[in-house]
Amino acid sequence: MASDHTRSAILSAAERLYADRGFGDVTLRDIVASANVNLAAVNYHFGSKDELIAELFVTRSLATNRERLNELKAAEEAGGGRAGIDAIFRALVGPTLRGCLGPSSEGSTAARFMIRASIESVPPIRRIKNREVDHLRKFAAAMRRSLPGRAEADIYWGLHFALAMAHHTIRERERLTKLSEGLCDLDDVQGIVERVVAVSVMALAGGETKSKAPARLVARDGR
Amino acid sequence: MASDHTRSAILSAAERLYADRGFGDVTLRDIVASANVNLAAVNYHFGSKDELIAELFVTRSLATNRERLNELKAAEEAGGGRAGIDAIFRALVGPTLRGCLGPSSEGSTAARFMIRASIESVPPIRRIKNREVDHLRKFAAAMRRSLPGRAEADIYWGLHFALAMAHHTIRERERLTKLSEGLCDLDDVQGIVERVVAVSVMALAGGETKSKAPARLVARDGR
DNA sequence: TTGCATTTCAAACACTTGTATGAAACTATC
DNA sequence: GATAGTTTCATACAAGTGTTTGAAATGCAA
Incomplete structure (x- = not known):
């Protein structure tokens, strides 16, 4: 639980992308690319895509x-x-x-x-x-x-x-x-x-x- | 052009499925299965999924x-x-x-x-x-x-x-x-x-x- | 019937999606 | 500095998506 850097990077990248382009055409790969983190990090930190959205x-x-x-x-x-x-x-x-x-x-x-x-x-x-x-x-x-x-x-x-x-x-x-x-x-x-x-x-x-x-x-x- | 049976079967099946379950989780395969027509019929008669929705x-x-x-x-x-x-x-x-x-x-x-x-x-x-x-x-x-x-x-x-x-x-x-x-x-x-x-x-x-x-x-x- | 256009069909295509895996890289504790 | 726990990573997976294809069936005019 050291830095939480990855976690919050995902959160803010996801919020920005969803805000800009809508939930419909933003994929997890878009998010992790924008956040400069690994794809698996989303499931590691949030469990699933839906839980990420829910937390936001x-x-x-x-x-x-x-x-x-x-x-x-x-x-x-x-x-x-x-x-x-x-x-x-x-x-x-x-x-x-x-x-x-x-x-x-x-x-x-x-x-x-x-x-x-x-x-x-x-x-x-x-x-x-x-x-x-x-x-x-x-x-x-x-x-x-x-x-x-x-x-x-x-x-x-x-x-x-x-x-x-x-x-x-x-x-x-x-x-x-x-x-x-x-x-x-x-x-x-x-x-x-x-x-x-x-x-x-x-x-x-x-x-x-x-x-x-x-x-x-x-x-x-x-x- | 003859009977239009397939075309209208698709339309009404699609409308019913979309009405019941929403656009999010109804696939073309669901529609053609419910209409008892072939998968390719949708693209043949409407061009694309979006055009089908638009027509509806x-x-x-x-x-x-x-x-x-x-x-x-x-x-x-x-x-x-x-x-x-x-x-x-x-x-x-x-x-x-x-x-x-x-x-x-x-x-x-x-x-x-x-x-x-x-x-x-x-x-x-x-x-x-x-x-x-x-x-x-x-x-x-x-x-x-x-x-x-x-x-x-x-x-x-x-x-x-x-x-x-x-x-x-x-x-x-x-x-x-x-x-x-x-x-x-x-x-x-x-x-x-x-x-x-x-x-x-x-x-x-x-x-x-x-x-x-x-x-x-x-x-x-x-x- | 023959010929031609329309319509159907099964199959495959080309991608994209979210998720899972197991090893590697860290971090902190002893 | 070894160890245990956490976090990252590349990669693979399995499933599903809309769309395309080319041949088979059908309808219709001559």
Whole structure:
């Protein structure tokens, strides 16, 4: 366990290559060539290719989740145990959006790696994501505390839509830029966060006076 | 040219297998075995594996786009050239949601195939999706006609968020069910459509009339 | 029928993939 | 400095991939 040099060289080379070219067409041979280590080193240090990918993703994923929960806790403490719904959404989507978009994302391989992981969805990553439910439940709980009257289903739909907007913005960043011909400023990360938060809040607050029947948020006859 | 039996057997076997097991681990040999045709038939009839996938996706994709535009045109004609913003969103997300969710999606391989295509993102499909910008521009144009005063960027963000909610709902269907422990009724497709439409409308209308609580929405994005 | 183009077929081709092996090179402890 | 444990290395392995080939079968027109 002396230097760990080989191990970390593999990790950083793999992250960079996956970030640049995607999981689909990066082989172990590409990685070890880029890391200047022997092919067998991957299996020696990580066991398998999938475990290497899993370790990469878990590391970044834990960091983001930690950041999210810190922001959430700070918001709840500032509000005496009950955070504003906008602060909750900000804690949910802020770290992810800042991590993957933003000026740092140009140079940060970590950010580009997480974008790839969000786009491609390879088995080992998918397995990890499926365990993320517990983490999201903490946000659902905070939302319940913030909006005690709200129907359970509305809480989850609100959470779901907030994540939808954040992740879709990350995934389809390029397409949105092309579609809007540059009119949507994808570099103004804080502006994007506030936009997503604002819509998420409206989605949840909009139905407030109405009943819990979900289909009638806008009273328009179904066709 | 005679019977086309082999060709269509390949198409339907491929669609079913891809729908069931994803693009990642379905080989040409799996497909030809399931279709009871010879391995070389794929390259003979389609040229390559990627072209087979592309043909599958293009077919389904064109059908959805046609349906979308039909609904849009109907809504604009009913409104005398200017459709309500809710009708535009309904035309945008309705066909996709109905196609991929809904009771038919249980049995329909076409629906499950499109869900896979939405989740996995393999090169030939990605190439086709990139050409879809023109199609979306038609909706942007309709939105401009419907809301003449609106800022261009807001139009595109509205379009983007509507697609985000629709696609994320399709993609993360299972996770949402698990997270909400069944509280979010993913079988009530019409209800989901209305929910997405309602939020999309609010996202766009909210910035203008209301200057309510967390409304840093328009203030931030100068342009 | 004969002739010709289309379609099917079994087989092989040419690679690439992740993984395993066993010897060599290290490193630290005694 | 010998020894035991760890790490590196070149190399081989086994399996699977999409694609190509050239001959056989089939369909269709004259």
